[in-house]
Amino acid sequence: xxxxxxxxxxxxxxxRYPRRSDVYGRGYMAAIAVLHAPDKSSADDELAALCPxxxxxxxxxxxxxxxxxxxxxxxxxxRPDLFAFDxxxxxxxxxxxxxLVPDEDEEAVEEVRAELAKRTRFLRRSIHVRHVDAGSDxxxxxxxxxxxxxxxxxxxxxxxxTATPRHADLLLVTGVGTAGMAGPLRLTxxxxxFPKVVLAAGTDAISGGLLHSSYAGADGIGSVVPVxxxxxxxxxxxxxxxxxxxxxxxxxxxxxxxx
Amino acid sequence: MRHAAASVSLExxxxxxxxxxxxxxxxxxxxxxxxxxxxxxxELRALVASAGDLTSFETxxxxxxxxxxxxxxxxxxxAWYEREIHDLFGIEPIxxxxxxxxxxxxxxDVRRPRPGNPDKPPRLEPDLASLxxxxxxxxxxxxxxxxxxxxxxxxxxxxxxxxxEDIPHxxxxxxxxxxxxxxxxxxxxxxxxxxxxxxxEGTVSVAHATAFCQALETLGNVExxxxxxxxxxxxxxxxRVAVHLDSIIRHTEGAGQAVAYARMTLHKExxxxxxxxxxxxxFARGVVVPGGVSGPLHLSPTDALAAVGAIDRAIADDTxxxxxxxxxxxxxxxxxxxxxxxVAEHGALGPVGRGSGLVEDVRVRRPYxxxxxxxxxxxxxxIEGDALARQSVRIEEIRHAFHLVRQALDELAESxxxxxxxxxPAPDGTAWSSVEAPQGELLYLVEADAGQLTRVKPRxxxxxNLALFERAFRGDILTDFVFIEASFGVSIAGVSG
Numbered sequence: 176x177x178x179x180x181x182x183x184x185x186x187x188x189x190x191r192y193p194r195r196s197d198v199y200g201r202g203y204m205a206a207i208a209v210l211h212a213p214d215k216s217s218a219d220d221e222l223a224a225l226c227p228x229x230x231x232x233x234x235x236x237x238x239x240x241x242x243x244x245x246x247x248x249x250x251x252x253x254r255p256d257l258f259a260f261d262x263x264x265x266x267x268x269x270x271x272x273x274x275l276v277p278d279e280d281e282e283a284v285e286e287v288r289a290e291l292a293k294r295t296r297f298l299r300r301s302i303h304v305r306h307v308d309a310g311s312d313x314x315x316x317x318x319x320x321x322x323x324x325x326x327x328x329x330x331x332x333x334x335x336x337t338a339t340p341r342h343a344d345l346l347l348v349t350g351v352g353t354a355g356m357a358g359p360l361r362l363t364x365x366x367x368x369f370p371k372v373v374l375a376a377g378t379d380a381i382s383g384g385l386l387h388s389s390y391a392g393a394d395g396i397g398s399v400v401p402v403x404x405x406x407x408x409x410x411x412x413x414x415x416x417x418x419x420x421x422x423x424x425x426x427x428x429x430x431x432x433x434x
Numbered sequence: 435m436r437h438a439a440a441s442v443s444l445e446x447x448x449x450x451x452x453x454x455x456x457x458x459x460x461x462x463x464x465x466x467x468x469x470x471x472x473x474x475x476x477e478l479r480a481l482v483a484s485a486g487d488l489t490s491f492e493t494x495x496x497x498x499x500x501x502x503x504x505x506x507x508x509x510x511x512x513a514w515y516e517r518e519i520h521d522l523f524g525i526e527p528i529x530x531x532x533x534x535x536x537x538x539x540x541x542x543d544v545r546r547p548r549p550g551n552p553d554k555p556p557r558l559e560p561d562l563a564s565l566x567x568x569x570x571x572x573x574x575x576x577x578x579x580x581x582x583x584x585x586x587x588x589x590x591x592x593x594x595x596x597x598x599e600d601i602p603h604x605x606x607x608x609x610x611x612x613x614x615x616x617x618x619x620x621x622x623x624x625x626x627x628x629x630x631x632x633x634x635e636g637t638v639s640v641a642h643a644t645a646f647c648q649a650l651e652t653l654g655n656v657e658x659x660x661x662x663x664x665x666x667x668x669x670x671x672x673x674r675v676a677v678h679l680d681s682i683i684r685h686t687e688g689a690g691q692a693v694a695y696a697r698m699t700l701h702k703e704x705x706x707x708x709x710x711x712x713x714x715x716x717f718a719r720g721v722v723v724p725g726g727v728s729g730p731l732h733l734s735p736t737d738a739l740a741a742v743g744a745i746d747r748a749i750a751d752d753t754x755x756x757x758x759x760x761x762x763x764x765x766x767x768x769x770x771x772x773x774x775x776x777v778a779e780h781g782a783l784g785p786v787g788r789g790s791g792l793v794e795d796v797r798v799r800r801p802y803x804x805x806x807x808x809x810x811x812x813x814x815x816x817i818e819g820d821a822l823a824r825q826s827v828r829i830e831e832i833r834h835a836f837h838l839v840r841q842a843l844d845e846l847a848e849s850x851x852x853x854x855x856x857x858x859p860a861p862d863g864t865a866w867s868s869v870e871a872p873q874g875e876l877l878y879l880v881e882a883d884a885g886q887l888t889r890v891k892p893r894x895x896x897x898x899n900l901a902l903f904e905r906a907f908r909g910d911i912l913t914d915f916v917f918i919e920a921s922f923g924v925s926i927a928g929v930s931g
Binding site for chain 1: 560680
């Protein structure tokens with residue numbers, strides 16, 4: 176009883192995202208944006224060398240691969256004229272190539288989107304999520320677990336975490352994809368009923384991040400299970416994860432910021 | 435400035451006896467680390483902590499030598515270290531009672547990664563056949579918990595061997611998450627290596643970055659600006675609060691305390707949000723850099739004090755109520771008792787040791803950074819050794835942590851202008867460094883040659899403490915598992931490497 180009153184006294188702390196934009200959700204670094212094309216004085220090699228994980232692609236045209244970016248901010252510090260932090264949490268994308276920014280809208284992705292929308296059409300009212308750690312640093316688990324705290328409270332949107340893959344619709348994978356977790360991850364995926372969706376949560380899960388191609392695997396989870404939605408971040412914030420889950424089942428469009 | 439370890443050079447045959455003598459004389463084995471040399475030799479360093487000193491007992495195994503008289507028969511705390519070295523270096527400690535693979539099960543004929551050696555190994559597949567089979571007996575069966583757990587947890591496999599309800603025996607497998615961190619350090623530039631240190635245990639990025647940077651500062655003989663040291667304390671102590679709250683959250687979840695669970699998760703979210711307001715990152719990455727910190731707090735010390743005060747009061751209020759809730763305390767009291775003798779023999783770290791009366795706190799034993807001049811007392815007086823004692827230690831430490839944050843912010847409000855960091859020279863040589871991470875003493879061994887890192891070994895408190903995990907199950911039953919695990923508060927990422 177005493178605890179119940181404590182809870183009631185607090186009042187409502189729950190975010191209204193995605194119905195409304197959340198002020199806090201835009202308040203910190205979620206991704207790197209390219210401001211404009213560099214002038215001729217910047218050598219491609221120099222720009223590429225700014226990034227410890229090779230996320231800057233400068234082959235005549237400057238792009239950032241958010242799937243490799245660990246948000247260290249080196250590029251923003253060195254070249255604030257070219258790079259900037261982007262605070263919008265809506266960073267999850269369907270299709271690995273869509274993480275390259277600035278992007279061109281490719282028709283190939285349209286096809287992938289249509290297939291995913293068809294597959295997940297029955298999951299929109301309620302979706303059960305099975306999380307698997309495939310070699311994370313531990314922080315991703317905190318952000319995934321935060322989704323059930325009173326602020327994000329994803330149950331309000333019909334999103335539930337489940338212990339068994341047999342009940343799961345969405346496989347949410349964190350970590351670099353170690354050789355030791357490849358087997359358990361594959362088994363978990365196979366144990367899920369159709370239709371199923373896979374979300375790679377975090378830069379580590381997408382590309383391995385700083386551990387990319389270590390002897391222990393760590394090339395991201397894409398080579399183990401077929402990924403549908405890619406959510407970059409190191410770690411991705413709960414808002415980014417929530418956006419990614421809603422994109423996976425077609426309840427939000429990828430590119431549009433929630434306002 | 436910081437406590438670099440004294441070193442003693444020995445023959446391989448003398449190592450075990452010397453370390454055992456130092457441990458008998460009141461020391462504890464803090465780490466055992468191997469380093470591969472270019473010429474094929476392997477250096478072994480056993481670090482013994484006693485009172486305020488660290489002593490490194492060192493020996494070199496020549497090229498081709500793959501055996502040495504092991505430490506474990508004389509110093510049981512070396513057991514996991516020698517298993518890890520066997521996995522990564524292929525070196526056999528003679529006399530080890532159970533040399534099963536720990537972090538990397540490989541076929542015997544496979545070349546080991548041997549951190550320190552510059553040759554890049556190929557992708558190594560774990561060899562499950564090298565893992566021991568289950569023990570059997572009449573009516574005994576094995577329940578595997580993991581590696582895919584029944585919630586949002588890090589991957590780890592506990593094999594619970596049980597006749598039904600008791601847990602007479604438990605084995606821990608941590609190899610699934612092995613990422614090859616130690617090798618990667620040697621492939622990175624110094625500034626990039628800080629980013630990797632932050633990701634060894636992602637939930638305690640500040641402790642890792644601080645320990646790593648302190649080693650570089652020791653090598654370069656650089657003292658960070660005083661106010662940078664204060665900023666490090668602010669983040670380190672907020673990190674301690676977050677990690678301890680996480681442990682409390684897992685207790686409340688296990689005990690089905692729905693409102694307490696919701697409220698504690700809310701407090702934890704507020705800590706992460708406060709860190710984001712202070713530096714732009716929920717885990718405070720990018721703050722600690724070699725020679726200092728990357729810049730000032732984004733909030734004025736006054737605003738930060740107000741924000742910290744509000745969270746402190748809310749947490750204090752709820753933890754008081756929680757420790758007054760009988761249905762919660764009943765689940766923790768007498769659960770997972772770690773006898774003082776086992777804790778002392780193993781040299782358990784952090785809240786796991788302090789819950790059984792072993793007060794090893796680096797902030798007190800070997801003060802570093804701003805802890806040298808901030809007022810602070812360790813959490814003492816908890817001797818029961820059960821999950822409740824460990825939780826009580828954490829609640830006490832949360833209180834102390836806020837006290838330290840307030841002191842640091844007060845001083846920052848008055849501090850002079852000046853740089854936030856000093857340049858450090860290209861590192862060269864060998865240095866140990868230690869900080870008190872939320873889980874206990876975190877050690878870093880850093881070796882560099884003319885500005886290039888050759889060997890970096892983080893020794894996480896989680897690695898040291900998890901070896902003691904199965905000792906906490908005497909007389910407990912399956913439903914106690916969740917509390918015993920939560921009360922250890924281990925980060926598996928830091929154990930697997």
